[in-house]
Amino acid sequence: MDYSEHYNYNPTLAWNDKVEEYFINAYGADHFSKISKALTHPSSYSCIRVNTLKSTSDTVTEKLLTILQETGHGSDANGVKTLNGDTDITSEVDMGKKQGSISREPNNQVSGQTMMNSILAGDAPKSSLQKFPINKCQVPGLDYVLFVNGSGPHDIQYSSALNKPVKEVIVSRKCAEAVLRGAQVFVPGVLACSAHVEKGDTVAVSVAVEQPVDGGWSVGITRGITLEGTQTDPHHLQRRGLYIGQGTAVLSRAGIFRALHGVAVEMTDRVFNLPSFHGVLEGEIFLQNLPSIITAHALDPQPGDRVLDMCAAPGGKSTALAILMKDEGEIVAADRSHNKVLDIKKLAAEMGLKCVTAHRQDALKAVCQSNETVNLSMQHPDETKSVASEITSCRDFLVDDMESVKTKAVDLHLACNKDVSEEMENQRNYQSKADIRKSMRRMRNGPGRNQTIGGMVEKSKGFSPNSFDRVLLDAPCSALGLRPRLFAGEETMESLKKHGKYQKKMFDQAIHLVRPGGTLVYSTCTLNPGENEAVVRYALDRYKFLSLAPQHPRIGGCGLIGGCELLDENHVEKWLTPEEAELVQRFDPSSSLDTIGFFIAKFSVGQKDI
Numbered sequence: 001m002d003y004s005e006h007y008n009y010n011p012t013l014a015w016n017d018k019v020e021e022y023f024i025n026a027y028g029a030d031h032f033s034k035i036s037k038a039l040t041h042p043s044s045y046s047c048i049r050v051n052t053l054k055s056t057s058d059t060v061t062e063k064l065l066t067i068l069q070e071t072g073h074g075s076d077a078n079g080v081k082t083l084n085g086d087t088d089i090t091s092e093v094d095m096g097k098k099q100g101s102i103s104r105e106p107n108n109q110v111s112g113q114t115m116m117n118s119i120l121a122g123d124a125p126k127s128s129l130q131k132f133p134i135n136k137c138q139v140p141g142l143d144y145v146l147f148v149n150g151s152g153p154h155d156i157q158y159s160s161a162l163n164k165p166v167k168e169v170i171v172s173r174k175c176a177e178a179v180l181r182g183a184q185v186f187v188p189g190v191l192a193c194s195a196h197v198e199k200g201d202t203v204a205v206s207v208a209v210e211q212p213v214d215g216g217w218s219v220g221i222t223r224g225i226t227l228e229g230t231q232t233d234p235h236h237l238q239r240r241g242l243y244i245g246q247g248t249a250v251l252s253r254a255g256i257f258r259a260l261h262g263v264a265v266e267m268t269d270r271v272f273n274l275p276s277f278h279g280v281l282e283g284e285i286f287l288q289n290l291p292s293i294i295t296a297h298a299l300d301p302q303p304g305d306r307v308l309d310m311c312a313a314p315g316g317k318s319t320a321l322a323i324l325m326k327d328e329g330e331i332v333a334a335d336r337s338h339n340k341v342l343d344i345k346k347l348a349a350e351m352g353l354k355c356v357t358a359h360r361q362d363a364l365k366a367v368c369q370s371n372e373t374v375n376l377s378m379q380h381p382d383e384t385k386s387v388a389s390e391i392t393s394c395r396d397f398l399v400d401d402m403e404s405v406k407t408k409a410v411d412l413h414l415a416c417n418k419d420v421s422e423e424m425e426n427q428r429n430y431q432s433k434a435d436i437r438k439s440m441r442r443m444r445n446g447p448g449r450n451q452t453i454g455g456m457v458e459k460s461k462g463f464s465p466n467s468f469d470r471v472l473l474d475a476p477c478s479a480l481g482l483r484p485r486l487f488a489g490e491e492t493m494e495s496l497k498k499h500g501k502y503q504k505k506m507f508d509q510a511i512h513l514v515r516p517g518g519t520l521v522y523s524t525c526t527l528n529p530g531e532n533e534a535v536v537r538y539a540l541d542r543y544k545f546l547s548l549a550p551q552h553p554r555i556g557g558c559g560l561i562g563g564c565e566l567l568d569e570n571h572v573e574k575w576l577t578p579e580e581a582e583l584v585q586r587f588d589p590s591s592s593l594d595t596i597g598f599f600i601a602k603f604s605v606g607q608k609d610i
């Protein structure tokens, strides 16, 4: 058997046939194949936004270097691995005894890293001896953004003691995507395991990805199955090229399937090494993708402005906007989901931001319908601004007591019941034991310093027309730009079209809320032109008082020109003119910036005729 071809990481992203055809039409076959490949890898660096109201880039860099050093993530000058990047660097999990021989070939030719270094982070790392060098962003105005460089893909030699078959675990796709970003393997993420795995054994970790079955997709693995020997088990071929690293079993096989939570495998050798700063320097830093930070700059908020973030949770862009405004003015951060609104409140409180108020509001009904609000339709003379916003706060928002009581009960249940579902545990960036203990302590001792907001969420009745200087519509989307991604087959042409329709409806609301002379920014984290250029086309054609505005900084690429014939519908989806395409920013995951796929359009709002 050819071990090197089987035990490696070389995934091919599966798409729905029609969607693939549409994207090949939009990007060209070669380019789309590069995008698809890039999506299966994480970015080669973690991007950290410093809360400049609390700290500086230099202070944060020093603190992070100390933390990395103290936790064994520091210098690696002799090429001997110490510790890999863990999700939670305060994790107290016993590493256990390691078996088998492992060797690692560092391969630092991560896609685009050289370009990324020279454009964004300069050529000289803060400390070249550091295993995860930290660099300040070189783009003017973004020196409060830090990049922590990771490495990969690494070749890992998967082997076992006494030439026995390699012991293995298979994890779910969501779990694997988190592991590729630096997490550990948690119990709920394990789908299958070899027989006789004991605590301390070295195990190869691979991922179960959906396979085509009867016109649909299926993983085809029942949780808890035993993997037989290398060649004999029926899932052997499916795992080819899907190995994400090697680790030490923290529990035996029986323990893994009996336990409800906790780490199952402590990763020791990863295909990609990325430090994770989950829970580190809370309030002082925020981990955020570079295009999201650029989106906040594109809106160009000024101190004293009234800004609406229509789909704000978890609050990454709202807090970035608040910091750009020096916490002066008002940011109304709205989201449809009650629990997510609580996340916004928590984040704003952690970051010490007073100008962010979080509200439960459906962006599809964001414009206030009540006659009473007519008086509040501000023409925006500065002197009426603060009075009007105070009245708005009093009148427009209703405290939904029942909802908050219900949520408190659910929170209590979750905190006391450790049976957290797999998706929650894996997606919440792998809560460590320490985190769980902290939550339990909070439940016993009441809210801590940063937790004083409780579960109250204001349910908004909507906002008055023309009442915001700036509006951000960071729309819910197909998220096809997010990486790493191991499967993309769930989106069909029909589902992509639904996203586009939903976004246009939200845009219709947004346009009523921003005042004449104001600014509107529309953004998504998808590659789909139907949710990007086509929405901009719709907006420019429908609202003649809108025009595309230049963005600063501008480091992304141009938009897509022309359009695409949608054969099934006998309809041409229209995109942008060459001039318009120059004004939007498109972040391409296969480009040298090595970011997620992202799209930003900025509009100037003229005198309205609606």
Ligand SMILES: C[S@@+](CC[C@H](N)C(=O)[O-])C[C@H]1O[C@@H](n2cnc3c(N)ncnc32)[C@H](O)[C@@H]1O
Pocket (backbone or CB within 6 Å): 292, 310, 311, 312, 313, 314, 315, 316, 317, 318, 334, 335, 336, 337, 340, 361, 362, 363, 364, 474, 475, 476, 477
């Ligand atoms: C792309 S995320 C926003 C990320 C956020 N802007 C940030 O940077 O942290 C989209 C958000 O839209 C919210 N959402 C989805 N449908 C919505 C609706 N009809 N009204 C308001 N929010 C909605 C989701 O709950 C989700 O939090």
